[in-house]
Amino acid sequence: MNPAARKKALRYFFQKVVDPLGYKFTPDEELAEFCLEQEVILERRYGVPFCPCKRITANRYEDMQIVCPCIPFHREHFDAMKRCWCGLFVHKDVVDPATLKQVSEKKFRKG
Amino acid sequence: MLIEVARVADIADGGMIAVSVKGKEIVICNYEGRFYAVSRACGHLNAYLNSGTLDGYILTCPLHFAQFDITTGEALSGPVPPDPDPLHATADLKTYPVQVKADTISIDI
Numbered sequence: 001m002n003p004a005a006r007k008k009a010l011r012y013f014f015q016k017v018v019d020p021l022g023y024k025f026t027p028d029e030e031l032a033e034f035c036l037e038q039e040v041i042l043e044r045r046y047g048v049p050f051c052p053c054k055r056i057t058a059n060r061y062e063d064m065q066i067v068c069p070c071i072p073f074h075r076e077h078f079d080a081m082k083r084c085w086c087g088l089f090v091h092k093d094v095v096d097p098a099t100l101k102q103v104s105e106k107k108f109r110k111g
Numbered sequence: 112m113l114i115e116v117a118r119v120a121d122i123a124d125g126g127m128i129a130v131s132v133k134g135k136e137i138v139i140c141n142y143e144g145r146f147y148a149v150s151r152a153c154g155h156l157n158a159y160l161n162s163g164t165l166d167g168y169i170l171t172c173p174l175h176f177a178q179f180d181i182t183t184g185e186a187l188s189g190p191v192p193p194d195p196d197p198l199h200a201t202a203d204l205k206t207y208p209v210q211v212k213a214d215t216i217s218i219d220i
Contacts, residue, residue, distance in 0.1 A: 047191035
């Protein structure tokens with residue numbers, strides 16, 4: 001199977017999910033391609049395109065919350081950062097994703 | 112050799128039908144008004160793909176969710192969960208040239 005064709009298919013499906021949530025693919029094409037490439041590898045191994053930046057725990061309940069795009073499960077946290085954890089998706093109004101900072105969930109919960 | 116298989120009105124946008132032509136089982140798909148013909152048997156374990164779902168140009172098998180690009184026949188992903196048996200590797204689908212004239216869809220076999 002051709003990874004480029006699979007990346008294109010993932011883009012097609014993800015776009016439909018993230019668009020109504022107010023997100024878009026990051027304008028940083030290099031990062032987007034890198035994340036999608038990792039997801040293609042994870043999907044081949046596990047059958048599911050897990051978030052490439054989070055740990056797979058083998059706990060189904062937890063793991064289902066990191067299936068890309070995992071925005072609905074981490075909405076508050078991601079909305080505060082204006083990006084998802086990986087940076088694959090950013091808020092629609094973001095022009096320069098390099099200015100967005102990653103804030104750990106622990107830190108975010110503490111306020 | 113062109114063989115008439117369906118009318119344009121038979122397949123709504125995003126829909127598909129199965130036809131049998133000269134002993135070959137084929138699925139005709141309507142993707143945004145363009146028609147594509149691919150083999151009906153899934154490249155994984157031969158499930159009938161016309162019972163699956165067509166989302167844009169991506170056809171998903173109803174049995175183990177392998178996905179295919181109907182425009183090229185290319186397998187985009189294998190079964191879920193992955194099949195550990197190398198004999199069950201997912202093959203690409205065979206594609207057939209389609210011609211639409213007036214309201215008739217024909218396949219070149």
